[in-house]
Amino acid sequence: xxxxxxxxxxxxxxxTVFEVLRAEAPLGLFPARCAEPGWxxxxxxxxxxxxxxxxxxxxxxxxxxxxxLCVASVAASVALGxxxxxxxxxxxxxxxxxxxxxxxxxxxxxxxxxxxxEVDLEAGTEARVWWRDELVLGRHGERPGRCxxxxxxxxxxxxxxxxxxAVGPPGWDAGxxxxxxxxxxxxxxxxxxxxxxxxxxxxxxAARLPLEAGGAFTVALAPDRPxxxxxxxxxxxxxxxxxxxxxx
Numbered sequence: 001x002x003x004x005x006x007x008x009x010x011x012x013x014x015x016t017v018f019e020v021l022r023a024e025a026p027l028g029l030f031p032a033r034c035a036e037p038g039w040x041x042x043x044x045x046x047x048x049x050x051x052x053x054x055x056x057x058x059x060x061x062x063x064x065x066x067x068x069l070c071v072a073s074v075a076a077s078v079a080l081g082x083x084x085x086x087x088x089x090x091x092x093x094x095x096x097x098x099x100x101x102x103x104x105x106x107x108x109x110x111x112x113x114x115x116x117x118e119v120d121l122e123a124g125t126e127a128r129v130w131w132r133d134e135l136v137l138g139r140h141g142e143r144p145g146r147c148x149x150x151x152x153x154x155x156x157x158x159x160x161x162x163x164x165x166a167v168g169p170p171g172w173d174a175g176x177x178x179x180x181x182x183x184x185x186x187x188x189x190x191x192x193x194x195x196x197x198x199x200x201x202x203x204x205x206a207a208r209l210p211l212e213a214g215g216a217f218t219v220a221l222a223p224d225r226p227x228x229x230x231x232x233x234x235x236x237x238x239x240x241x242x243x244x245x246x247x248x
Contacts, residue, residue: 001048004058005029009040011066016040019064026050027057034070044073044104051115053082058089063098063127070235073104076136079147081112089118096124103235106134106183106225109167113145121153123160123190129215130236131188134228137167138182144168153188160213161188181205181221185228190215199230206231 005027008020015038023029026048032041051057063069079086094100100123109115123129133151137144146168153160165184171177178184181204190213198206204222211217222228 001026001050001052001054002056003027004060006060007042007069008062008064009042009067009069010064016067016069018042020062026055027059036068036070039068039070039099041070041072044071046073046075046077049078050080051077051086051088052080053086053112053114054084055082055086055088057087058091061090061092061100063092063094063100065095065097065124067095068099070101071104076105076108078108078110079113079115079145080110081114081145085114085116085146087116087118090120092119092121094121094123094127094129097126098124099128100130101236102129102131104132104134106136106185107147107149108136108139109144109147110139111142111145113147114168115145115147117147117149119149119151119153121151121160121188123153123155125156127155128191129155129189130191132185132232132235134183134185134225135165135167136183136225137172137178144172151188155190155213155215158213160190160211160215161217163217178221181223183222183225183228185220185222185232187218187232188215198232201227201230203227204231 003024005023010019028045028047030043148166151163206220208218220231
């Protein structure tokens with residue numbers, strides 16, 4: 001299945017509104033207001049199973065100057081096998097002075113999946129970005145298939161982050177990759193909303209890497225999602241949505 005979805009959030013008189021909101025199955029987009037003044041929320045909703053093998057889905061997100069957008073999802077996405085690899089391309093532009101919090105539920109990589117996620121993130125001068133990725137390696141008692149998450153980010157016109165995480169046979173569970181852990185997560189941000197650096201847990205690993213262009217990249221490995229949540233800083237925008245936002 002080939003599909004493309006596009007979002008543009010801009011600053012309005014009463015906060016952030018959606019100037020463009022277009023979606024095609026298997027991806028649904030549902031706007032909402034945040035409890036945080038000035039922010040809008042966008043829920044990502046799977047309107048069909050998957051991603052399935054052979055899917056090619058593109059999501060384009062633009063956050064205008066002065067706009068503030070939090071992107072979340074109502075459930076995890078589950079990568080399933082099929083006749084060909086599946087691909088999700090996420091292209092994001094945060095204009096100068098825009099704010100973006102990206103915190104969907106995790107991607108679950110099932111046994112027969114062959115999935116690739118390509119993130120192209122460009123943030124302008126004085127933009128504020130908080131970006132979380134989370135990967136669950138297999139369902140309960142299941143070994144994962146193949147998955148690559150490739151992030152390419154620029155900040156203020158300068159290279160910011162180049163990061164690839166590849167799992168799948170052979171060697172994905174070697175000590176130099178993820179070892180015995182089955183959940184991986186990361187946070188990329190150029191500001192601190194009080195979450196600070198990585199937390200602590202009895203098991204798991206986390207590291208915070210300062211970045212030359214600004215901000216930091218925090219990566220963590222854990223045996224399960226509750227442990228990962230203790231290792232990574234919390235989402236800085238309130239979770240509860242309010243009334244649906246009006247279109248500009």
